[in-house]
Amino acid sequence: MSARRSGRTLPLHVILVAVGAVMVLPLLYAVLSGFKSTDQLSRNPIGLPKPWVTANYTGILGSGSFWKLLGNSTLIAVATTVIVVAVAALAAFSFARFAFRGREVLFTLFTVGLMFPFAVAALPLFLLLRSMDLLDNPLGVILPQAAFGLPMTIVILRGFFREIPAELEEAATLDGCGPFGFFWRVLLPMARPALGTVSVLAVVASWNNFLLPLLVFNDPKWWTIPIGVQQFQGQYTSDTARVFAYLVLAMVPALAFYSVAERQLVGGLTAGATKG
Amino acid sequence: MTSTFLPDERSGPGLVVPRPTPRNRARTRRRLLHWVTAVSFQLPALALFGVLVLLPILFALYASFFRWGGFGMPSDYTGTDNFTRLFKDPVFLGDLWRCLILVVVSLAVQLPFALAMAVLLNQRLRGRAVYRMLFFAPYVLSEVITGVLFSMIFAPGDGLADHLLGDVGLDGLGGGWFSDPSTVLATVFLVMMWKYFGFHMMLYLAGLQSIPAELTEAAIIDGAGAWQRFRHVSLPLLAPTLRISVFLSVIGTIQLFDLVWVITTGGPDHHSETMAVTLFQYGFKRYQVGYASAISVVMFGISLVFALAYQRFVLRRDLEGASTTMRGGGA
Numbered sequence: 067m068s069a070r071r072s073g074r075t076l077p078l079h080v081i082l083v084a085v086g087a088v089m090v091l092p093l094l095y096a097v098l099s100g101f102k103s104t105d106q107l108s109r110n111p112i113g114l115p116k117p118w119v120t121a122n123y124t125g126i127l128g129s130g131s132f133w134k135l136l137g138n139s140t141l142i143a144v145a146t147t148v149i150v151v152a153v154a155a156l157a158a159f160s161f162a163r164f165a166f167r168g169r170e171v172l173f174t175l176f177t178v179g180l181m182f183p184f185a186v187a188a189l190p191l192f193l194l195l196r197s198m199d200l201l202d203n204p205l206g207v208i209l210p211q212a213a214f215g216l217p218m219t220i221v222i223l224r225g226f227f228r229e230i231p232a233e234l235e236e237a238a239t240l241d242g243c244g245p246f247g248f249f250w251r252v253l254l255p256m257a258r259p260a261l262g263t264v265s266v267l268a269v270v271a272s273w274n275n276f277l278l279p280l281l282v283f284n285d286p287k288w289w290t291i292p293i294g295v296q297q298f299q300g301q302y303t304s305d306t307a308r309v310f311a312y313l314v315l316a317m318v319p320a321l322a323f324y325s326v327a328e329r330q331l332v333g334g335l336t337a338g339a340t341k342g
Numbered sequence: 343m344t345s346t347f348l349p350d351e352r353s354g355p356g357l358v359v360p361r362p363t364p365r366n367r368a369r370t371r372r373r374l375l376h377w378v379t380a381v382s383f384q385l386p387a388l389a390l391f392g393v394l395v396l397l398p399i400l401f402a403l404y405a406s407f408f409r410w411g412g413f414g415m416p417s418d419y420t421g422t423d424n425f426t427r428l429f430k431d432p433v434f435l436g437d438l439w440r441c442l443i444l445v446v447v448s449l450a451v452q453l454p455f456a457l458a459m460a461v462l463l464n465q466r467l468r469g470r471a472v473y474r475m476l477f478f479a480p481y482v483l484s485e486v487i488t489g490v491l492f493s494m495i496f497a498p499g500d501g502l503a504d505h506l507l508g509d510v511g512l513d514g515l516g517g518g519w520f521s522d523p524s525t526v527l528a529t530v531f532l533v534m535m536w537k538y539f540g541f542h543m544m545l546y547l548a549g550l551q552s553i554p555a556e557l558t559e560a561a562i563i564d565g566a567g568a569w570q571r572f573r574h575v576s577l578p579l580l581a582p583t584l585r586i587s588v589f590l591s592v593i594g595t596i597q598l599f600d601l602v603w604v605i606t607t608g609g610p611d612h613h614s615e616t617m618a619v620t621l622f623q624y625g626f627k628r629y630q631v632g633y634a635s636a637i638s639v640v641m642f643g644i645s646l647v648f649a650l651a652y653q654r655f656v657l658r659r660d661l662e663g664a665s666t667t668m669r670g671g672g673a
Contacts, residue, residue, distance in 0.1 A: 078462055082473050085459065089476050089536070092495055095502050111505045153386045160383035167377060172384060179395055181459060181649040183597035185618035186638040189625045190398035190405065191410060213394035218386055246377055274484035276600045281626070292486035299490050306494060316487055324482040328475065331482070331610055 092334050093317070100311030107307045122311035131313065134287075135294040139319075142207055142279075142290060143272040150212040150219055151261060157216070159222035159249050163235070173224075179217035185278065187214075192281050206282040207290075211272050219264045222334060226260035227253060263334035266327045273320060291316050399642065405635040412631035424636035434637065437617045440527060444595045447531055453587060456539045460546035461572065474547070478540040486536075489604030494521055494535045520606050523613040530602060530614050535603070538594070542587045549583030550576060585656055589649075596645055615642050 099107055100122050101115040110116065126132050160166075161173055189211055200206035230253060238248045255260070276292040283289055290299070298312045324331065406424055408416035428434050463470055480488065495502045496519035503519065518525045553576060563570045569589060592666060599618035602608060608615030608623070625634030 075465070075467060078467060082459075082462060082467075082469075086399065086473055086476050089480065089540075091538070092491055092502070093479075093496065096491055108500060111500060112509075117408070149390075151389055156383045157387035160380050164376075164380035164383075166380035168381070172388075175396075176387075176391065178646075178649075179391065181593055181645045182395060182399060182472075182595075183618065183638075183641055183645055185597060185599055185621055186402060186642045186645075187395060187398040189412075189621070189631060189634055189638060190401040191394065192626075193631075194394075194398060204485050209390065212395045213390045214393050216395075220387070245383075249383075270482055273354075274482075274486075276484065276604075277622075291483045295484075295486050295490055299493075306500075309490070309494065313487055313491055317483055320482050320484065321479060324479065326477075332478070332544055332548075335541070335548070 072311040087200040096310045096314050096317075099307055100314045102307050104307040106303050107310075119307075122308045123315065125308070126312055126315055132312075135289055136319065137292050138288055139273055142204055142211075145204070145208045146211045146215070147265050147268040149208065151214040151265055153212065154216050154219035155223055155254065155257075155261070156249070156265070158220045159253060160228055161186070161220065162224045162227035163245075163253075176220050179214075179307045180221070182214075184214060186239070188277060188281065195282060201282055202285045202288060203282075204288060207275070207278050210278060211275060215268050215271060218269065222264055222267075223257070223260060226257050230256055238320045243280070259330075262327075262330045266330040267334045269323065269327075270320075270331065273323075291319070354625070364471040402635045402638045402642075405632055406639045408632040410463075410632035410635075411629045412625075416632060418632075420632070424633050425640070427633065428636050428640060433612050433615060433620055434617070436612055437615055437620055440615070441596060441598075441617060444531060444534075444598070445526065445592050448591050448595055449588060451531075452535050452539050453542055453584075453591060454543035455535070456587075457546050457584075459539070460543045460550055461576070463543070463547060464564060474544075478544055480537045481541045481544075483537070485600035486604050488533065489538050489601050492536075493605045496529055521610055523610050526606060526610065526614045530605065533601060533605070534598075538591075542591065545583055545587050546580060549580045553579050589652055589657070592648060592652075593645060596641065596648070 095112070098115060101120065102110065103121075106115065106119070157176070161169065168187050195201055195206045195210070198206075200209075234252055234256075235248055237305045238252050243251065273290075274292065275290075276296075279288075279290045279293050280296075283293065286297075295313065295316050299309050302308050302312075405416050407419060409418040409420045410416040418574060433484070463474055463477075467473075496504075498504065498519065498521055501519075519529045520526050557575055557579075558571060561575050566574065597618060598616045599622070602614055602616050602619055603622065606614045608619040618641070621634050621637040621641070624630045624637065
């Protein structure tokens, strides 16, 4: 029985291993290349490092600049996430639990926001931020990121908020809760999984954002990881091994976060996709 | 599931004002209060969205009618000159053409591949979770990291790609990649596929897993083979997910910027340039902000027309389901 089954699944495994190899190979190549010297890399491009050189990795970790980028990216991602989730939760609550004149118009306005290419707004947004004196200021990235994250977050949260039974709302009202009390004490605690999902999505989007920080931050003191990667590559064009090491270190936080938050992230994608 | 925060359903929501008897007046005041409460929850979102999303887009529309370098307010009104110039600009026409190619190839290659992988991983297989994590991982890496990584992998001569080709005796095939006008777009597409197919696979996998097992079992009892089960059970039930995935893929391709900017900045000689890259070039490198605004207006127009048409003709059935639950379980 089991022999027959494994016989049947063998071709599938061959395909999956082949695709898996294509997915992993670039990453593995980067990790190994980071353990070579650039000289070694040009003589021995695809073999194992011989000897293993750790100087590239330790050099980057030892300099303060990488940690500074990491700190900036973290600060911006956390602040963006707190703002977008708080603001979107209030709006989604109102969309999900109230009937009021203008609701559909407003909701359409936000959903249309899902299709605004960020590049479309980038230019005037830059001019606006300049006139508000928010260039080289983390708020200049945090606030627009939160604003552009609103449509997706509102759409997902509204779906979850709708599913909370009306009986709970009635009970809360009888116990003397006003709308905000219900929102704060009942709805938010119950929607914790949904809040987790949208938070993970917001963190990933902020962490990977490139264009906005590129426009807003002239001063290296505020650079985030993606800007740092681009700058580092430009600076060490000929020192390929060191660029590989930098890339690998820049991947680690995102991949570590992914392995911890995988379920939430994937849950969010699928909720957004199947709920329409 | 009727919300207690709903006003009296019998006379409908909103501010309907009949004869002003004292009772009606009290009701009107209650409704007004209700409306103010509902909308006040929206205010922070509206402020943020209005100022930082809607205002810039409206301003881009305004600026697209001026010849303007981006300093002070736009003053040199040129009517629709920017647009007529745009549709004679070979680079921009090339952008449109490349966008179309990438959309078609994504739909014809990337999404079917993602679907095939989702179907494979929907089976009970050893190591399924590992494959799933592996295929999806590139999606969480930033475009910049992906771009830099692949610009080194496809570096002419000493990149991984050329070495691997050399090892199997196909030296002649490599070399060009991102630097050869005839291969650059295809290579960019390969990177896009590496990065994004896992995202679509994940969507399909979620869709497949929501298909009740009874349906598949019934099909097996009726003697349907694997292909027939896929064609007549899975595929129709997956249709809403497919429609969303096509939508996201097209919108994503129209907006493509980071990956291309990092790898090629649109080169060589514009052969991988996208609309967003051209926009960036004019707006931030050459200070032709009015002209760049015209590009953003056309991009927005294309996205909007596509989105509305798609919603009207393709997504309608899916959204109808959503709007019936708007009032809660068809109450």
